[in-house]
Amino acid sequence: MTDTAAPKVQHDGELLEALARAGVRADAAPRRRAEYAYDASNYRVEPVAVAFPRSVEDVVAAVGVCRELGTPIIARGGGTSMAGNAVGPGLVLDFSRHMDRVGTVDEDAGTVDVEPGVVLATLSRDVERATAGRCTFAPDPSSKSRATVGGAIGNDACGNHSVRYGRTSDHVAEIDLVTSEGARLTATESGLRATDPADARSVQRAAELTESLTRLAQEHLSALRLELGRIPRQVSGYHLDNLLPEHRFNVARAVVGSEGTWAVVVGARMKLVPKPASALLVCLGYRDVVDAARDVPAILEFSPAAVEGTDAAIVATMRHRRGEDSVLGLPDGQAWLFVDLDGDDPDSVSALADRLLERLGDDGRLVQGRKAADPAERASLWRVREDGAGLSSRLASGGESWPGWEDAAVAPERLADYLADLRELLAAHELTGVMYGHFGAGCMHIRITYDLRSEHGRRVFREFTRQAAELVVRHGGSLSGEHGDGRARSELLPIMYSPEVMAVFAESRRLWDPVGVLNPGSMTDPDPMDDHLALAGVPEREWRTSFDLGPAPAPGRDPWVHAVQGCIGVGRCRADTGGVMCPSYRATRDEKDSTRGRARVLQEVVRGARTVEEGWRSEEAREVLDLCLSCKACATDCPAGVDMATYKAEFYDHYYRRRRRPRSHYSLGWLPRWLRLTGRVSGAVNAVLATRLGKAFAAAGGLTTRRALPRFARAGEWRRGIVDDPAGSVVLFVDTFTRGFRPEVAGAASRVLAEAGDTASCSADACCGLTWISTGQLRTAKRMLARAAAALDDGTDRPIVVVEPSCAAALRKDLPELVPTEQAERVARRVRSFAAHVADRVAAGWQPAPGEVPERAVLQTHCHEHSVFGPQAQRAVLAAAGVDEVVDATGCCGVAGNFGFEAEHYDVSMQVAENALAPALRATGADAAVLTDGFSCARQIDQLAPERRGLHLAQLLDPGDDQHSIS
Structure with missing residues (x-):
């Protein structure tokens, strides 16, 4: 920020009062500042406050206040920046909350109007709908399900298909801006104008800037031509070459990549591209990433739409975390390229793929290649690549890796030589790099095993990064090929650019932001790259936990600290589609209710930061955990494997010690104990609960009176229809919920197992403790x-088939983590959910008996089933049973054990149901069965559609009863 005073950061009260007078609501609560102190980078910078603008007028007002007070302004979209572009010391403007509308899609003009908070995947989806699939929005970074248009403009995001479509700057027609002086300007492909021609002040500012920028470009024509725009992925620095005469003074493209340091983006007209009629993924296996890179020039001769790559460590972690079948169709090798070919018809694309495989086979580096024609294979392979950043952060082999030098780019023909030299540099510093990225564009992402917690490790980080910058420049490359410079690389720009170009960068920034309040610390006059590191300064102390959270990466590191720091901010928990997490965020759209938001507050707890104090007694942490449904989906869906359900249980156990708990922790948390009593007098209990007195009892127990309580079963009722063979081939574990509320399911499960060729011995003398776990009574x-472990450890290795998915998950995962004994490990290894076991029988050749199975079914896979046993079992069994059409209600039902029964959570519970389950029920008629293995899910069906009935898979397949009837 040359020639400008450094921005000041004043007390939040002064800022909040000024914003309130201007009509802008902002939040300076310690918990909120903690959530926004991080993005997906190595950095932590605490803001003064966070605002969620609803309109351009709000932005103008907020900028005016910050200008007067000298408060820095940080524009933020999805908060997925890996370079520290989205954190700063002043007022954060989060555009993703409200300014997220897609406007007019003009297919004839080839443009779409957008607000800056629109998520990229949402934009592509809406464009394709509006054009009947003829057009789409092209840039598709791996974070596209949560990254926003404003963020993509900020750092010139590219994506998997950049070989075909280039960078965001290639798809910008116009950008609407608010400058730090309050002018509203529109940057176009040929200049700069006032957004409103009647706004005299903005008209004058546009003219002044146009004159100044034109003069700046003319005075430095030679340097800008020689040093900028040399390779496809040269993202580092400002894109001032777009102001040159040969580029017709394209200010819109020049603004892209300025990382919020020139102006605040408040809208844009983005360009559309035709969507190819046919596409095919070709997967190529190699011995290592250097061999893979050597073949890139040959692959590019076939005009691919994408050439992406990953290495064996990431694939191994994917399989470790999500199961062997999470990666389908991968050829032999230790590194892989995913090549997307497209064209007008499938036959021509397939023939092109054959020629590519033949050519690469002749060249001799390819280990094995194959066409991935199956949609499931294609989706699983792309997900490996898209989750690369998270998967590589906590590898199956142990340890952790971090960004910092994750974004360099060279010309594609130089990539192999660059990678070979980079591996030597890593070895010289005793570092390991996990590699993935955009091989076809010469842009390599790499996460490195820095030790950012120690002074020595941070010194290695600095030395290695500087030498890596020198290396990539020797190869004619760019420090950044996609993520921008931010706090991670801005200090290193003088290695890449001459003093003249650096002076031009500084002057261009001063012209746009003369008051110097926009995103300080990046681009020009940057903070040192090892300042504000999130892992630095975390005090070492012992956090005693009940859960065995696994070993820390090094002696002396606390497992609880290591666990909660697993969140690296990639933000998949903020996605609207794909997977199951995070149901509460999808309902509220509030960062505090995302897995990431919760993890960031817990990270502040272990840091002992002033924003969040009191450790296990932190009220801020309790607040962010309150709406966690303990669905466990994040343990699988989060690429970094963050298990917030476990962290919530652990935190609650400490927080409520020697404190009065919520009443529901006694009424629902102790439910198995109450069921021992109610089973003996179930008739009387059910009669009372059906009266007004029942509502009074519910309210006294902290339960909602807007949800009907389930019918209590008689003691021993579950035994009806059970065939108990003590020497059976499997153990059928009849859990507390099934015994107490769904006794008919036990008999159905017994009969289905017999039909599948299993004899079953029954066990019902134990409890998995789930209700105590979810309420933190550890x-x-x-x-x-x-x-339970003692009761089930019978000296055999027979599968233990558990009727209720949540109980199965508790016995499989929580048992060995809370009871670290060999006996617990033995039992946990044997546990199967009913659906998973039956799916294994189907895979082995068993065919369910034909019966009155409905043609259509709504499938509500229990979150714990999804997380611990995988999401495919029920669908596979339904297909084998002859169910022709399955409507997936992918996502949490909203009840989630005790959550949806608690009075204070009922509204959110019903909002969560609207994510997937309620729409699926409305979209299907009474002829469609509703499959809900989870007891909680079945109760939500009762609430949403009382005329329909949630069936367990055992009931649907039951050959000896009519329980599979739909109504």
Whole structure:
């Protein structure tokens, strides 16, 4: 920020009062500042406050206040920046909350109007709908399901198909801006104008800037021509070459990549591209990434739409975290390229793929290649690549890796030599790099095993990064090929650019932002790259936990700290589609209710930061965990494997010690104990609960009175229809929920197992402790689980088939983590959910008996089933049973054990149901069965569609009863 005073950061009260007078609501709560102190980079910078503008007028007002007070302004979209572009010390403007509308799609003009908070995947989807699939929006970074248009403009995002479509700057027609002086300007492909021609002040500012920028470009024509725009992925620095005469003074493209340091983006007209009629993925296996890179020039001769790559460590982690079948169709090798070919018809594309495979085979580096024609294979392979950043952060082999030098780019023909030299540099510093990225564009993402917690490790980080910058420049490359410079690389720009070009960068920034308040610390006059590191300064102390969270990456590192720092901010929990997490965020759209938001606050707890104090007693942490449904989906869906359900249980156990708990923790948390009593007098209990007195009892227990309580079963009712063979081939574990509320399911499960060729011995003398776990009463949970392990450890290796998915998940995952004994490990290894076990029988050749199976079914896969046993089992069994059409209600039902029964959570529970389950029920008629293996899910069906009935898979397949009837 040359020739400008450094921005000041004043007390939040002064800022909030000024913003309130201007009509802008902002939040300076410690918990909110903690959530926004991070993005997906290595950096942590605490803001003064966070605002969520609803309109351009709000932005103008907020900018005016910050200008007067000298408060820095940080524009933020999805918060997925890996270079620290989206954190700063002043007022954060989060555009993703409200300014997220897609406007007019003009297919004839080839443009679409957008607000800056529109998520890229949403934009592509809406464009394709509006044009009947003829057009789409092209840039598709791996974070496209949560990254926003404003963020893509900020750092000139590219994506998997950049070989074909280039960078965001190639798809910008116009950008609407608010400058730090309050002018509203529109940058176009040929200049700069006032957004409103009647706004005299903005008209004058546009003219002044146009004159100044034109003069700046003319005075430095030679340097800008020689040093900028040399390779396809030269993203580092400002894109001032677009102001040159040969580019017709394209200010819109020049603004892209300025990382919020020139002006605040408040809208844009983005260009559309035709969507190819046919596409085919070709997967290529190599011995290593250097061999893969050597073949890139030959692959580019076939005009691919994408050439992406990943290495074996990422694939191994994907399989470790999500199961062997999470990666389908991968050829032999230790590094892989995913090549997307497209064209007018499938036959020509397939023939092109054959020629490519033949050519690469002749060249001799290819280990194995194959066409991935199956949509499921294609989706699983792309997901490996798209989740690369998260998967590589916590590898199956142990340890952790971090960004910092994750974004360099060279010309594609130089990539192999650059990677070979980079591996030597890594070895010289005793570092390991996990590699993936855009091989076809010469842009390599790499996460490196820096030790950013220690002074020595940070010194290695600095030395290595500087030498890596020198290396990539020797190869004619760019420090950044997609993520921007931010706090990670801005300090290193003088290695890449001459003093003249650096002076031009500084002057261009001063012209746009003379008051110097926009995103300080990046681009010009940057903070040192090892300042504000999030892992620095975390005090070492012992955090005693009940859960065995696994070993820390090094001696002396605390497992609880290591666990909560697993979140690296990639933000998949903020996605609207794909997977199951995070149901509460999808309902509220509030960062505090995302897995990431919760993890960031917990990271502040272990840091002992002034924003979040009191450790295990932190009220801010309790607040962000309150709407966590403990669905466990994040443990699988989060690429970094963050298990917020476990962290919530652990935190609650400490927070509520020697404190009065919520009433529901006693009424629902102790439910298995109450069921022992109610089973003996179930008739009387059910009669009372059907009266007004029942509502009074519910309210006294902290339960909502807007949800009907389930019918309590008689003691022993579950035994009806059970065939118990003590020497059976499997153990059928009849859990507390099934015994107490769904006794008919036990008999159905027994009969289906017999039909599948299994004899079953029954066990119903233990409890998994789930209700105590979810409410954070871990001492009791450990006792219950220890008893369950003793009861189930019968000296055999027979599968233990559990009727209720949540109980199966508790016995598989929570048991060995809370009871770290060999006995617990033995039992956990044997546990299967009913659906997973039956799916194995189907895979082995068993065919369910033909019966009155409905043609259509709504499938509500329990979140714990999804997380611990995988999402495919029920669908596979339904297909084998002859169900022709399955409507997936992918996502949490909203009840999630005790959550949806608690009075204070009922509204959010019903909002969560609107994510997927409620629409699926409305979209299907009474002829469609509703499959809900989870007891909680079935209760939500009762609430949403009382005329329909949630069936367990056992009931649907039951050959000896009519329980599979739909109504």
